[in-house]
Amino acid sequence: MKVGVIGTGYVGLVTGACLARVGHRVCCMDNDTAKVDRLKRGIMPIYEPGLEELVRQGVEEGLLEFTDALAAVVEHAEVLFITVGTPSRPDGSPDLSAVRAVARGIGQHLDGRYRVIVNKSTVPVGSGNWVRMLVEDGARKTVPALTDGGGAGAQAGEPDFNVVSNPEFLREGSAVWDTFHPDRIVIGAESERAEQVMRELYRHWVSPDEPEREPVPLVVTDLASAEMIKYAANAFLATKISFINEIANICERVGADVSRVAQAIGLDKRIGNQFLNAGAGWGGSCFPKDVSALVSTGQEYGYECALLKATLSVNDTQRKRIIEKLQRELRILKGRTIAIWGLAFKPHTDDIRSAPALEVANQLLNLGCRVVAHDPVVTAAQAHSQVPDLQIADSALGALDQADALVVMTEWPEYPQLDLGEVGRRLRGRVIIDGRNCLKREMVQELGLVYVGIGR
Numbered sequence: 434m435k436v437g438v439i440g441t442g443y444v445g446l447v448t449g450a451c452l453a454r455v456g457h458r459v460c461c462m463d464n465d466t467a468k469v470d471r472l473k474r475g476i477m478p479i480y481e482p483g484l485e486e487l488v489r490q491g492v493e494e495g496l497l498e499f500t501d502a503l504a505a506v507v508e509h510a511e512v513l514f515i516t517v518g519t520p521s522r523p524d525g526s527p528d529l530s531a532v533r534a535v536a537r538g539i540g541q542h543l544d545g546r547y548r549v550i551v552n553k554s555t556v557p558v559g560s561g562n563w564v565r566m567l568v569e570d571g572a573r574k575t576v577p578a579l580t581d582g583g584g585a586g587a588q589a590g591e592p593d594f595n596v597v598s599n600p601e602f603l604r605e606g607s608a609v610w611d612t613f614h615p616d617r618i619v620i621g622a623e624s625e626r627a628e629q630v631m632r633e634l635y636r637h638w639v640s641p642d643e644p645e646r647e648p649v650p651l652v653v654t655d656l657a658s659a660e661m662i663k664y665a666a667n668a669f670l671a672t673k674i675s676f677i678n679e680i681a682n683i684c685e686r687v688g689a690d691v692s693r694v695a696q697a698i699g700l701d702k703r704i705g706n707q708f709l710n711a712g713a714g715w716g717g718s719c720f721p722k723d724v725s726a727l728v729s730t731g732q733e734y735g736y737e738c739a740l741l742k743a744t745l746s747v748n749d750t751q752r753k754r755i756i757e758k759l760q761r762e763l764r765i766l767k768g769r770t771i772a773i774w775g776l777a778f779k780p781h782t783d784d785i786r787s788a789p790a791l792e793v794a795n796q797l798l799n800l801g802c803r804v805v806a807h808d809p810v811v812t813a814a815q816a817h818s819q820v821p822d823l824q825i826a827d828s829a830l831g832a833l834d835q836a837d838a839l840v841v842m843t844e845w846p847e848y849p850q851l852d853l854g855e856v857g858r859r860l861r862g863r864v865i866i867d868g869r870n871c872l873k874r875e876m877v878q879e880l881g882l883v884y885v886g887i888g889r
């Protein structure tokens with residue numbers, strides 16, 4: 434099928450490249466012309482394992498192309514994915530300005546041919562109807578014949594389209610794998626015609642590298658439920674992490690070990706063992722904004738989301754606990770040098786949006802510390818765009834020289850592999866705060882260093 438993807442961020446680029454991999458003809462569009470130019474030259478805008486090869490393959494096979502022209506992608510596609518960003522506004526509600534611009538723009542370029550317009554961006558319940566209205570508004574400016582609500586089955590000259598919600602569940606760092614191995618594909622369709630198009634698009638959704646795999650289950654539902662499924666999934670996962678962080682905080686006080694607690698409760702199939710790693714809290718571009726957006730939706734309807742507010746507040750406090758732990762060990766922080774390992778909000782990505790590490794770094798700088806950080810993929814320029822006073826070391830060990838304490842904020846797999854003896858020799862102080870419980874406690878302690886984990 435001919436597919437258009439509008440927005441080439443994480444979701445757009447991965448979706449486009451995977452759709453091309455299964456044989457669809459994909460045109461990816463972005464209004465960031467510089468980004469499109471780089472993509473045309475094979476330069477990836479993000480660090481995501483496996484993505485570069487997939488994009489290269491799609492382009493070489495003639496199945497994947499890039500443009501900065503909205504008209505071109507609308508002209509090309511039978512199915513148009515909207516994958517632009519929906520960041521938080523200061524009050525927690527999502528900023529939908531990019532979705533608005535794209536929906537109107539699509540309307541302006543529609544001709545009489547039927548299109549399915551797919552919301553893959555995470556958008557509040559009701560956005561499907563809103564996108565329909567915006568597309569129609571856009572079309573009205575260019576199609577004088579359109580006089581009523583129109584939509585599916587419209588007369589010649591009127592825009593003929595349906596809106597579908599197809600939320601995305603990929604995780605950064607494993608985005609390509611997740612896209613080909615989702616637990617389910619959710620489709621909220623407003624007509625049977627659109628549903629059939631989506632079923633055809635995702636028919637036999639397995640990577641050609643694994644032809645024997647079972648196809649992924651499709652959950653077909655109404656628009657509002659599909660939109661809510663996305664928020665409910667992220668809110669649940671964020672709540673699960675906040676829950677285990679709260680248990681960790683109690684464990685610390687009573688002398689229990691949260692790792693053992695998590696492992697044992699996770700064996701109960703009703704609980705499950707994933708997303709039970711206690712640490713410095715969750716970050717990233719989605720959990721913070723999506724939980725806040727759901728709280729904001731509740732507020733719009735006069736409902737107080739007590740549990741979700743607690744989820745946010747536990748997470749907020751969790752980062753502050755890193756500072757408290759440093760204060761407990763070092764007493765005075767002013768004038769101290771603190772090394773931080775890991776800046777990305779999680780391993781295997783260079784994304785630093787709402788990264789707990791940056792918040793901790795900022796707090797330490799405000800408290801009068803010198804902060805020297807290392808991350809295997811986040812560049813100094815990226816880090817300085819958010820925390821200008823942060824010093825960046827070339828290597829993890831290099832960050833330790835003159836440091837009074839080390840704080841591990843991202844569990845990059847290389848960190849536990851480093852020579853702890855060398856860590857002990859280079860650190861000026863004796864304290865290691867393991868904000869992700871990823872180092873071997875006993876090994877650290879054997880070297881005469883003070884190990885402080887989370888909930889253990």
Ligand SMILES: NC(=O)C1=CN([C@@H]2O[C@H](COP(=O)(O)OP(=O)(O)OC[C@H]3O[C@@H](n4cnc5c(N)ncnc54)[C@H](O)[C@@H]3O)[C@@H](O)[C@H]2O)C=CC1
Pocket residue numbers: 439440441442443444445462463464465468516517518519531534535553554555556601602603604605718719
């Ligand atoms: N990042 C992730 O892991 C996931 C993100 N999502 C959701 O998917 C959506 C996109 O997220 P990301 O890919 O992270 O966003 P992003 O911020 O990385 O990328 C958005 C892209 O849209 C482009 N854009 C903005 N306005 C545009 C316009 N008017 N026309 C064309 N392009 C435009 C930007 O230049 C940018 O390249 C969000 O709603 C997010 O909540 C859902 C699941 C996973």
Ligand SMILES: O=C(O)[C@H]1O[C@H](OP(=O)(O)OP(=O)(O)OC[C@H]2O[C@@H](n3ccc(=O)[nH]c3=O)[C@H](O)[C@@H]2O)[C@H](O)[C@@H](O)[C@@H]1O
Pocket residue numbers: 555601602603604605606667670674707708709710711712713714715716717718719720778779
């Ligand atoms: O909507 C989205 O954007 C995506 O949000 C998350 O994916 P992502 O943010 O990429 O990363 P996660 O692996 O979920 O981690 C989120 C945060 O939680 C933290 N985390 C995760 C798991 C855990 O056990 N403990 C924990 O603290 C991570 O360090 C990270 O800061 C969801 O897992 C995806 O399903 C969803 O599509």
